[in-house]
Amino acid sequence: MAWDRPPPYNVEPNPKFTTSPFTLGVASGEPLADGFVIWTRLAPEPLDPHGGMLRRQIPVTWEVAADEQFTTIVQSGQSMAMPELAHSVHVEVSGLEPNRPYWYRFMVGGEQSGIGRSRTLPLPGTPLDRVRFVVAGCQYYELGYFTAWRKIAEEPIDFVFHYGDYIYEAAGSQYIYGDNYGKNPPPLRSHVGHELYSIDDYRARYAQYKTDPDLQAAHAACPWFVSFDDHEIDNNWAADIDENEIPPEIFATRKAMALQAYYENMPLRRSSLPINGHIQMFRSAQYGDLMNAYFLDTRQYRSNQANFDLTSPQGPEVLAADRSMLGDRQEAWLFDNLSRSTTRWNLIGQQVLLMNLLRQQEGSTELVTGMDTWSGYLHSRRRLLDHIDKHRPGNVVTVSGDAHLHFAGDLIQDNGDGRVISAEFSATSITSGADGTGDDNPRVKSALVGNRELKAITDKRGYLLCDVDSKLWHADLKVLDKVTVADGNLSSYARFVVEHSRPGIIRV
Numbered sequence: 001m002a003w004d005r006p007p008p009y010n011v012e013p014n015p016k017f018t019t020s021p022f023t024l025g026v027a028s029g030e031p032l033a034d035g036f037v038i039w040t041r042l043a044p045e046p047l048d049p050h051g052g053m054l055r056r057q058i059p060v061t062w063e064v065a066a067d068e069q070f071t072t073i074v075q076s077g078q079s080m081a082m083p084e085l086a087h088s089v090h091v092e093v094s095g096l097e098p099n100r101p102y103w104y105r106f107m108v109g110g111e112q113s114g115i116g117r118s119r120t121l122p123l124p125g126t127p128l129d130r131v132r133f134v135v136a137g138c139q140y141y142e143l144g145y146f147t148a149w150r151k152i153a154e155e156p157i158d159f160v161f162h163y164g165d166y167i168y169e170a171a172g173s174q175y176i177y178g179d180n181y182g183k184n185p186p187p188l189r190s191h192v193g194h195e196l197y198s199i200d201d202y203r204a205r206y207a208q209y210k211t212d213p214d215l216q217a218a219h220a221a222c223p224w225f226v227s228f229d230d231h232e233i234d235n236n237w238a239a240d241i242d243e244n245e246i247p248p249e250i251f252a253t254r255k256a257m258a259l260q261a262y263y264e265n266m267p268l269r270r271s272s273l274p275i276n277g278h279i280q281m282f283r284s285a286q287y288g289d290l291m292n293a294y295f296l297d298t299r300q301y302r303s304n305q306a307n308f309d310l311t312s313p314q315g316p317e318v319l320a321a322d323r324s325m326l327g328d329r330q331e332a333w334l335f336d337n338l339s340r341s342t343t344r345w346n347l348i349g350q351q352v353l354l355m356n357l358l359r360q361q362e363g364s365t366e367l368v369t370g371m372d373t374w375s376g377y378l379h380s381r382r383r384l385l386d387h388i389d390k391h392r393p394g395n396v397v398t399v400s401g402d403a404h405l406h407f408a409g410d411l412i413q414d415n416g417d418g419r420v421i422s423a424e425f426s427a428t429s430i431t432s433g434a435d436g437t438g439d440d441n442p443r444v445k446s447a448l449v450g451n452r453e454l455k456a457i458t459d460k461r462g463y464l465l466c467d468v469d470s471k472l473w474h475a476d477l478k479v480l481d482k483v484t485v486a487d488g489n490l491s492s493y494a495r496f497v498v499e500h501s502r503p504g505i506i507r508v
Contacts, residue, residue: 011080012056015109019044021053022111024207025216028104028118029224029267031159031285035094036118036223038062038104039267042087046207047192049200055083061107062091068103068115081108086203088264098123099288116220119158121287125342128288129469132156135349135399135427136463137163137229139209142173142187144431144483146214148463151478151490153217155465158287160222161295161349163401163427164229166262167205169196188484197254202261210265219267225295226266227281229351229402233258236309236372238302243309252277282330284337291468292343294334296350301327305371313368314358318378325380334384339391344470344500348398354424355407356381356414357454359446367450373402378414385413389421394501397473398424399464404433405443406464406477408456408496410504420453420504425475425496427464435482436460455505456494473498475505 021042030037042060045052057080064075075095081087089106096102099122106113122128134152152160172191196202209215230236233255240248240255256277263274272280281297303323306315317323326334338346354374358367369375374384388396388411398411407426412418428436439445441459448454460479467474475496480488496505 010056012054012058015054015058017044017109017111020111021108022106022113024210024265025219026104026106026113026116027219027224027267028116028222029226030269031119031121031223032094033098033121033123035092035096035120037267037269038064038091038093038106038116038118040089040106040113041210041265042081042089042108043207046211047204049204050083051087051203051207053083053087057082058087058108060089062089062104063107064093064096064102064104066102068117070103070105074102086261086264090268090270092269096120099126099128114216114220118223121285123288124286126288128290130467131158131287131291132465132467133159133161134463134465135161135163135401135425136430137401137427138165138404138429138432139215140165140168140429140432141209141212142168142189142191143434144188144461145486145488146212146430147480147483147486147488148214148430148461148478148490149212149218150214151480152463153214153221157222157465160218160224161293161399162224162226163349163399164227164351165231165402165429165432166226166228166266167202167209168231168432169205169234169258171195196258199257199261202258203264206261206265224267225285225293225349226268227295227297227349227351228262228299230299232262236305237299238304239300241304282333286343289343290470291345291347292337292341293347293349294337296326296334296348297330298325298351301330302377306376307371309371311368311370313366314375314378318371318376321379323377323379325374325377331380331383335387338387338396341392344395345468345473346392346396348396350398350400352402353400353407353426354381354384354398354411355409355426355451355453357447357451360449382413382415385411385421389419393421394499394503396422397466397498398422399466400424400426401429402426404429404436404459405441406456406458406460406462406479406493407454408475408477408494408505409451410453410455412453422503423473423498423505425464425466425477428458428460428462428477428479430463431461431483433459433461435484455496455507458493460493462490462493471500473500
């Protein structure tokens with residue numbers, strides 16, 4: 001738009017603010033070799049239904065620099081913050097040099113945002129010695145401080161993969177479950193409002209989470225690849241079905257509003273703008289000749305969970321060929337890309353546990369497992385592992401989350417073939433589950449019985465740090481002693497490596 005002529009009636013060309021509109025921080029994501037997305041959302045009153053903003057379009061200036069002091073500005077421009085998108089700004093910066101850091105900021109109405117740091121990808125096929133990244137998610141606001149995000153902001157990494165559960169949809173103090181075994185702490189800080197149903201509800205909940213300074217620091221430190229799981233909408237939803245199985249046409253309205261709010265608050269490209277209640281989220285990124293990364297969507301296309309989402313035996317339904325975790329289009333996309341990949345390593349980043357862990361039902365000899373994980377979709381799981389085994393043995397590593405526990409283990413088929421096919425590291429939560437009980441949790445003890453592929457599990461909060469070179473994939477299970485107090489102590493629970501062309505993990 002040319003600003004030398006009168007603007008349309010719905011544009012406010014000279015906005016004034018009595019407090020900073022940048023209360024939700026800045027973020028970047030979706031890097032390419034020539035650029036990335038930079039994000040902010042104007043909200044001088046973040047918990048107000050409209051963020052305290054006029055219902056008008058606001059022009060926001062942005063700058064990208066080659067140095068933190070902004071002495072060399074390499075790109076700049078102006079973007080509209082629109083009320084239809086909660087005054088969020090998603091700028092797709094391009095024309096930058098590959099494989100180097102850049103700094104960015106926003107200005108509006110005489111106010112300036114904080115400074116964020118991002119990084120472009122190396123060109124595909126370029127020799128690359130190393131890539132470092134963090135896997136994290138499940139950040140229940142009420143149950144702990146976001147100390148882990150502050151620690152992540154201090155890590156020298158190339159990117160963050162957020163596997164999901166960025167917010168929780170429950171009303172204040174509804175899910176105070178502690179370690180799930182009776183030790184339920186009071187909430188440290190309460191959700192504002194009731195359970196989320198309207199778009200104003202979801203927008204306010206994102207605003208509450210994003211005012212956290214530790215989360216803001218992690219967003220500003222490096223680019224993110226984000227995925228959602230269930231709580232961004234409703235617990236354990238699947239495709240067009242919610243947890244309570246209300247009519248799909250009713251749930252579709254809630255889902256559409258939740259996905260709209262998710263897009264507004266994440267550093268996503270326009271290609272992920274929700275259309276008719278659907279958002280495009282499975283995509284890939286290439287780090288030179290070292291690693292291809294494939295980020296999956298295990299919610300929008302999956303069949304409904306077996307046995308009403310409950311932990312149960314693996315009956316005939318979980319084996320049915322007409323039930324899918326990924327859907328036909330996404331599975332074909334993943335299989336085709338894995339088959340054609342020429343990088344040393346391949347990362348599959350997704351939401352829920354791929355290891356098929358069985359445990360004995362209390363008071364019974366029957367073996368049960370969770371129906372919301374890949375264990376409830378054995379046909380899809382078998383197809384994925386079979387494809388990896390045939391096309392990319394020894395160079396695929398899967399990362400996941402959701403279970404609020406750290407897991408590390410080998411991936412084998414469930415049908416009697418005990419060969420190790422691949423490796424999985426599943427990151428624990430940022431806060432969900434509160435402080436946790438370490439190795440004393442009954443879930444931990446039961447998982448260690450009879451699951452020879454499982455090499456480590458613990459009930460503590462933290463994140464997964466991966467450091468990948470051409471020969472070894474290093475994985476460090478980071479844990480905090482407490483999240484119910486500020487500034488908990490960070491340590492390594494366990495470290496593992498995967499050797500290139502040798503499936504499985506080794507503890508070091």
